[in-house]
Amino acid sequence: MAQGLKVLSAALPQDVKLETQSYDLGAQHWHATGETLPDADLESLKNHDAILLGAIGDPSVPSGVLERGLLLKLRFAFDHYVNLRPSKLFPNTPTPLAGRPDIDFVVVREGTEGPYVGNGGSLRTDTPAEVATEVSLNTAYGVERVVRDAYQRADARPRKKLTLVHKNNVLVHAGHLWKNIFDRVGQEYPEVTTDYLHVDAATIFFVTQPERFDVIVTDNLFGDILTDLAAAVTGGIGLAASGNINPSGAFPSMFEPVHGSAPDIAGTGKADPTATVLSVALLLSHLGYGDEAARIEAAVAEDLAGRDAAAPRTTDEIGDALAARVSG
């Protein structure tokens, strides 16, 4: 987080005054107070232009507590319906794929619906007669806005290609809704080429032919799975940035690395801040600082090109190097 703010300051024009406020949330706060996100903090966060979220989570906190009570709570409360996750294979970055394919795509993951709505329950819990449900909720309202956002992004890119990923041969109701809206909205974007893939087939292409993708639009859960795989093939989760965007501006958008908090290396100086720095670029781009965002991305590309796996640097050293490239 410190490196992200360092690079953010270095990137901003001289006449822009950066005001930050830090909120100490996460595992430590939960242990101390039993709270994940106090109402007062949620209120106060509304007054910011954007949020930079550090990776959360710790094995000492029961699974789901921070995820649902903090991360998903913010995504839902601030109606972050566009979960934006670019995937690019930078030169000199290790990939598990042979042949180093040319990967440069963006996943537009729906962020406020689907199986993430928390609409499940269980009956006769912890008995041999237990039944547990999870309901995926999908609305035309929610699907149309994210599909339209994805078309706009595809239309603005040179290749102008949009792929819908779902599983409409099994999840026929949600699948029908998505496909129908995808086809209808597509008529407004005649220059965008479209394509449909089942989620299982999409994972195959992610490893055999990732260069075929330009923009992908998909449901909340499929997007979760696909973007981790995308991160893996483009140099690892240590480089994957994301934006939780509310395009209307009614609430602040939130930017975060895709990776977890890695509590085992906290404070050792071994964490790679690059995913956070790239999230800062997404933040700047969202706020209209496109040139500054591009400078950060270029700095990261140059830094990666010069990296030597045999000579690792500390978290601080990487942050300093990136900040120096950005300001200089």
Added chain:
Amino acid sequence: MAQGLKVLSAALPQDVKLETQSYDLGAQHWHATGETLPDADLESLKNHDAILLGAIGDPSVPSGVLERGLLLKLRFAFDHYVNLRPSKLFPNTPTPLAGRPDIDFVVVREGTEGPYVGNGGSLRTDTPAEVATEVSLNTAYGVERVVRDAYQRADARPRKKLTLVHKNNVLVHAGHLWKNIFDRVGQEYPEVTTDYLHVDAATIFFVTQPERFDVIVTDNLFGDILTDLAAAVTGGIGLAASGNINPSGAFPSMFEPVHGSAPDIAGTGKADPTATVLSVALLLSHLGYGDEAARIEAAVAEDLAGRDAAAPRTTDEIGDALAARVSG
């Protein structure tokens, strides 16, 4: 299918009489009759020891019709709760992964519950006010039997390692049920080492560290996604076999290649029958013909080792070569 039956005949001991009956289902039958699986066929199928299913599907049939009306109908009607999908990287087989990791794991995918139950619907369909749901149903009964099967399989393998894949930080109710039963049943298998991964993280390891897996047990939808990815990294969907198993024997188990029907190459002699032949090996192994199954697998391994991408063979030639190796 013809090659699968050819190799099956070649593999069976001389004194075993093979009786087969063929059912002409799929796209053509649907176009001609509007039926996917007539009740009489379903009844008659019950009298067999096992079913070998050819890949189904055709772009001329609306998405979901054959999948739900034939394939899933059989899986549910015959209570195929163990969907078994081995993944092995054979020598000389192309993989998209650099460094050719040593891959040899089995996914035990639940086959009769989860988001596949068809328990969804839509309200105000095709209007701007549409709401569509998909319900994932999970029962202690259903989860425990598949988890126990997976422990047994892990216990019988040299590495004795079982990984549960779910998403229990978001799908907290279904996730609790799975994790709780996984931990409890594990006490009966003290020699099996266990591990838990979220589905998104699991896709990362499938491409960065697939050698870490031995047996994986997971939900119906996660298993669908993971096994396509597993097929992709182990030489492609053309080699991936699967069994839809009812371990109780109350209904016949069903074996099928994971790949689709590829109607564009039907009849051209270009289809690779290897996934069907490996499905025949799973069928034999299920019916107690372990040696015969092993002979087929060895024949496939030898055949793959001798393959020359520059000299492709026809479907028939590959089937003949495999049958010749199997018979001796």
